[in-house]
Amino acid sequence: MADTIGIWVAALLTLFIFSFLYKDNPLYKMAEHLFIGVSAGYWVSYLYQNVFKPNLYNPLFHQGKLLLIIPLILGLMMVMRLFPKIGWISRWSIAFIVGITSGYYLITYLQTNAVDQVRASLLNFSQxxxxxxxxxxxxxxxxxxxxxxxxxxxxxxxxLGIWFLMVAFGASFGYTVMARISLLIGRMQFLLGDWLGLLH
Amino acid sequence: MRREIPLFITAITGVVFIIAYFIPHPPFNQIQDLFQTWFQIIAAFAIILGVLNLMVVNGDKVYRRSKGWGYSVIIILSFLVMAGIGTFKLGSKASPLEEGTPFMYLFYNVYYPLTSTVFALLAFFVASASFRAFRARNKEAALLLTAAFFVMLGRVPIGDYLTSWIPLKWLHLSTIANWIMAYPNMAAQRAIMIGIALGIISTSLRLILGIERSYLGGD
Structure with a gap:
C-alpha cells in the first residue's frame, strides 16, 4: 500500500514538473517549491547524521574532546551572518574556510591539474x-x-587552439545532452513502467 | 580588528596546508587533520546558514502575506517534515539513511523524482536552445556542431547500427566518437585544466598573502 502511494506521489510530481513544458502553472510551482523545501530538509538531515553527530556532537559531549568547541564557536559565528548588526563576526569563519580552501587547492591543483597534466602531455611523436x-x-x-x-x-x-577548444565544447555539449536525455528516458520508464505498467 | 584577524586566520590556515604537503610529519600533518575536521563542521554550518536564510525569507513572505506566500508555506512545511524525520530519526531505529526508513521513503518518492525530472526537463530546453543557436555560421561553430553530432550519435546503439556495414572499423561512429574524446577533446581539456590550475594557484596565493580581500566584504 505504502509503495503504491509512493509511486503515485512520484508520478504526479513528475507530471507536475513536466507540465512546465506547456506553460508556467500553479502545479509546477507547487512541485518546484516542494523540491526546494525537501532538498533543504534532506541536506540538513544528511549533515546532522554525517557531520554534526559523528564529528562534533559525539566527540565533544560524549568523549570530552573540548578542542571541538573552537569549530562550534566558529560555526555559530558563521550563522551570525543572519543578523546585520553583528554580521561582520562571520568573517572569522569565512576566513577559516577561505584559508583552508586556498591552501588545499593550491597544492592539489598544482599537483593534479598542472604538473600531472603537463607530464601526461610529454609524449613522443611516433604516433x-x-x-x-x-x-x-x-x-x-x-x-x-x-x-x-x-x-x-x-x-x-x-x-588552432580555438578549433581544439570548439571540438572539446562540442563533445561536452554532446555529453550533457546525452546525460539529460538518459534522465528523461529514466522518467519515461518510470511513468510507463512502474506507474502505468505498460512496459515489461 | 574586523579585518586583521580574518586575514591572519586565512594566512595561517593556508600556510599550514601548504607546509603539511611538503612536510607530512608531526605536528603539521596533525594540525592539517584537525583543521580538516573543523573545516567539515564549519562548512556544514555554512549550509545551515543558507537553510536558515531560506526559512527567514520565506517566513517573512508568509508573515507579510506577500504575493505567492502559499508557495512559501510549502517550502517551510516540506523542509520541516524532511528535516524533522531525518534529524530526529522518526520511524527508524538506527540511521534514517538506511533502506526502508520513512526518510528514505520520502527520498525515493519525493526528492529523487523531483530532482531527476527537473534535470530531465533541461533536455527539452537544451534541444530547443541548440536548434536556435546551432547554426554553422563559421568554421568554429561547424567544428562544435560536428563534434557534438559525432559524440551524441557515437554513444548510442543506433550510431553503430548506421555505420556497421562499413568494412573499415575506424569509420564507425563509435570509433570516431572515441577518437574525438581521447585526442582533440583531451588536448583541449588539458589546456583548460592547466589554465584553471594556474588561475587557482595565483588566486590562492593572493588570498593567503592577503592581497585579495574581497571575501571580507565592505567596512
Missing part, C-alpha cells in the same frame, strides 16, 4: 595521435595567453 594531443595542448594554452596580442605566429596558433 600521429600523440602529435595531435601535444599540438592541441600547446595551442590551447597559447589561446589562453593574453599578455601579448594574438597576431602573427601567436595569432595563428591561438586560432
Amino acid at each position: 600521429i595521435n600523440n602529435i595531435i594531443l601535444v599540438v592541441g595542448v600547446l595551442s590551447g594554452l597559447i589561446y589562453f595567453f593574453f599578455s601579448a596580442e594574438h597576431r602573427g605566429v601567436l595569432g595563428g596558433t591561438a586560432k
Whole structure:
C-alpha cells in the first residue's frame, strides 16, 4: 500500500514538473517549491547524521574532546551572518574556510591539474595521435595567453587552439545532452513502467 | 580588528596546508587533520546558514502575506517534515539513511523524482536552445556542431547500427566518437585544466598573502 502511494506521489510530481513544458502553472510551482523545501530538509538531515553527530556532537559531549568547541564557536559565528548588526563576526569563519580552501587547492591543483597534466602531455611523436594531443595542448594554452596580442605566429596558433577548444565544447555539449536525455528516458520508464505498467 | 584577524586566520590556515604537503610529519600533518575536521563542521554550518536564510525569507513572505506566500508555506512545511524525520530519526531505529526508513521513503518518492525530472526537463530546453543557436555560421561553430553530432550519435546503439556495414572499423561512429574524446577533446581539456590550475594557484596565493580581500566584504 505504502509503495503504491509512493509511486503515485512520484508520478504526479513528475507530471507536475513536466507540465512546465506547456506553460508556467500553479502545479509546477507547487512541485518546484516542494523540491526546494525537501532538498533543504534532506541536506540538513544528511549533515546532522554525517557531520554534526559523528564529528562534533559525539566527540565533544560524549568523549570530552573540548578542542571541538573552537569549530562550534566558529560555526555559530558563521550563522551570525543572519543578523546585520553583528554580521561582520562571520568573517572569522569565512576566513577559516577561505584559508583552508586556498591552501588545499593550491597544492592539489598544482599537483593534479598542472604538473600531472603537463607530464601526461610529454609524449613522443611516433604516433600521429600523440602529435595531435601535444599540438592541441600547446595551442590551447597559447589561446589562453593574453599578455601579448594574438597576431602573427601567436595569432595563428591561438586560432588552432580555438578549433581544439570548439571540438572539446562540442563533445561536452554532446555529453550533457546525452546525460539529460538518459534522465528523461529514466522518467519515461518510470511513468510507463512502474506507474502505468505498460512496459515489461 | 574586523579585518586583521580574518586575514591572519586565512594566512595561517593556508600556510599550514601548504607546509603539511611538503612536510607530512608531526605536528603539521596533525594540525592539517584537525583543521580538516573543523573545516567539515564549519562548512556544514555554512549550509545551515543558507537553510536558515531560506526559512527567514520565506517566513517573512508568509508573515507579510506577500504575493505567492502559499508557495512559501510549502517550502517551510516540506523542509520541516524532511528535516524533522531525518534529524530526529522518526520511524527508524538506527540511521534514517538506511533502506526502508520513512526518510528514505520520502527520498525515493519525493526528492529523487523531483530532482531527476527537473534535470530531465533541461533536455527539452537544451534541444530547443541548440536548434536556435546551432547554426554553422563559421568554421568554429561547424567544428562544435560536428563534434557534438559525432559524440551524441557515437554513444548510442543506433550510431553503430548506421555505420556497421562499413568494412573499415575506424569509420564507425563509435570509433570516431572515441577518437574525438581521447585526442582533440583531451588536448583541449588539458589546456583548460592547466589554465584553471594556474588561475587557482595565483588566486590562492593572493588570498593567503592577503592581497585579495574581497571575501571580507565592505567596512
